[in-house]
Amino acid sequence: xxxxxxxxxxxxxxxxxxxxxxxxxxxxxxxxxxxxxxxxxxxxxxxxxxxxxxxxxxxxxxxxxxxxxxxxxxxxxxxxxxxxxxxxxxxxxxxxxxxxxxxxxxxxxxxxxxxxxxxxxxxxxxxxxxxxxxxxxxxxxxxxxxxxxxxxx
Numbered sequence: 089x090x091x092x093x094x095x096x097x098x099x100x101x102x103x104x105x106x107x108x109x110x111x112x113x114x115x116x117x118x119x120x121x122x123x124x125x126x127x128x129x130x131x132x133x134x135x136x137x138x139x140x141x142x143x144x145x146x147x148x149x150x151x152x153x154x155x156x157x158x159x160x161x162x163x164x165x166x167x168x169x170x171x172x173x174x175x176x177x178x179x180x181x182x183x184x185x186x187x188x189x190x191x192x193x194x195x196x197x198x199x200x201x202x203x204x205x206x207x208x209x210x211x212x213x214x215x216x217x218x219x220x221x222x223x224x225x226x227x228x229x230x231x232x233x234x235x236x237x238x239x240x241x
Contacts, residue, residue, distance in 0.1 A: 170225075172224075173218075
C-alpha cells in the first residue's frame with residue numbers, strides 16, 4: 089500500500105482549537121505516518137519482496153556462470169581446433185607425397201594398382217579430415233561469437 093503526505097496543514101488555520109480538532113490536518117498527517125506501523129501485511133510484503141530479489145539474484149548468478157562456462161568450453165574447443173589444424177596440413181602433405189611416390193612406382197611397374205588405390209584413398213581421407221577440421225573451426229568460431237553475446241537482439 090502506498091501512502092503519501094499532503095500539504096494540507098498550510099491551508100488550515102493555526103488556531104489551537106482548529107489545529108487539534110477532529111477534522112484537522114494534524115490527525116491526517118499523524119495517521120499517514122503511523123499507518124505502516126499498524127499494517128500487518130507489510131512485513132510479509134517485505135519478506136516476499138526480499139525473497140523475489142534473492143531469487144532474481146540467484147537466477148542472474150546462474151545465467152552468468154552458465155555463460156562463462158559456455159565461453160570457456162568454446163575457447164577450449166577452439167584451442168583443440170588450432171592444434172588439429174597445425175597437425176593436419178602436415179599429414180595431408182605427407183599423404184599427397186606418398187600418393188605421388190606410389191603413382192611413380194605404379195608408372196614404373198614397381199607398385200600394383202591396388203597399392204595406388206590405397207594411397208589415393210589415404211590421401212583423400214586426410215584431405216577430408218583437414219576440411220572437416222577447418223569446418224569445425226568455423227563452427228566453433230560462430231559458437232564463440234554466440235557465447236559472447238553476439239547476435240542477441
